[in-house]
Amino acid sequence: MYIVDNIKPSSEGIEDTKKDIDFEYFDSYYELHKKFIQPLDIKIDISKFEHEIEKYHSLFRTWDQNRPHLPRYGISLVNDDGDINKKIDLGCAVFDHRNKNLPVEKHLHERLFKVKTEVLSSLDSLRPLDVIGEFMLRSNILLWHKGASFLPHLDTFPKLSSNLRLWGVNDVKNYVFRTADGDCMVNVEPGRIYLIDTTKFHYAKALENWIYTFFLALDNTDACYQKLKELLIE
Numbered sequence: 433m434y435i436v437d438n439i440k441p442s443s444e445g446i447e448d449t450k451k452d453i454d455f456e457y458f459d460s461y462y463e464l465h466k467k468f469i470q471p472l473d474i475k476i477d478i479s480k481f482e483h484e485i486e487k488y489h490s491l492f493r494t495w496d497q498n499r500p501h502l503p504r505y506g507i508s509l510v511n512d513d514g515d516i517n518k519k520i521d522l523g524c525a526v527f528d529h530r531n532k533n534l535p536v537e538k539h540l541h542e543r544l545f546k547v548k549t550e551v552l553s554s555l556d557s558l559r560p561l562d563v564i565g566e567f568m569l570r571s572n573i574l575l576w577h578k579g580a581s582f583l584p585h586l587d588t589f590p591k592l593s594s595n596l597r598l599w600g601v602n603d604v605k606n607y608v609f610r611t612a613d614g615d616c617m618v619n620v621e622p623g624r625i626y627l628i629d630t631t632k633f634h635y636a637k638a639l640e641n642w643i644y645t646f647f648l649a650l651d652n653t654d655a656c657y658q659k660l661k662e663l664l665i666e
């Protein structure tokens with residue numbers, strides 16, 4: 433860059449008010465996300481869910497093309513058209529991995545996926561999710577077997593263009609979930625849905641087979657923030 437003639441403060445006001453919203457959003461995001469993991473008043477009956485999801489086992493897909501040797505599978509709860517039978521379901525794609533090879537205008541983003549699938553609408557065990565149904569974006573059931581993992585990564589950013597993340601798991605004893613702050617699994621209940629702060633690096637591993645996680649994205653509207661504040665237990 434170039435040397436400038438004058439670095440003294442200007443007597444004129446700085447016109448940067450369009451950015452105020454970015455500062456305000458950042459502050460409101462961390463006002464809501466006081467810890468990495470916070471329990472919500474939403475709980476799924478795991479034994480009922482594990483029984484009900486069996487009828488969809490034949491429609492689970494590999495968790496995209498990233499590290500395909502791992503036993504990681506998924507099925508959409510919310511995707512772009514509600515179809516879980518089609519050949520390719522981008523609702524089960526790893527967005528950041530795919531976006532590296534796509535032009536910006538074709539980037540995949542949670543907000544492009546807003547249609548509920550029959551898995552979400554038909555399973556009685558998932559009815560506790562109805563309280564956040566109107567805010568749900570690309571969401572999945574992930575199924576991992578022993579040895580599956582997510583390497584350290586971020587999912588979201590404290591920006592208006594990003595989304596919020598909810599999470600839950602069926603088998604709390606055989607799932608490792610860590611951030612830089614340490615173990616996230618302290619006091620986690622099977623089937624409980626948590627608000628998690630995936631603007632912080634985290635990783636996960638399955639120590640046993642048949643680990644289901646609820647991998648849910650929510651829109652970051654004011655109404656959604658209000659609903660989450662009502663649902664937070666602590």
Ligand SMILES: [Fe+2]
Nearest residue numbers: 585586587630
């Ligand atoms: Fe993540």
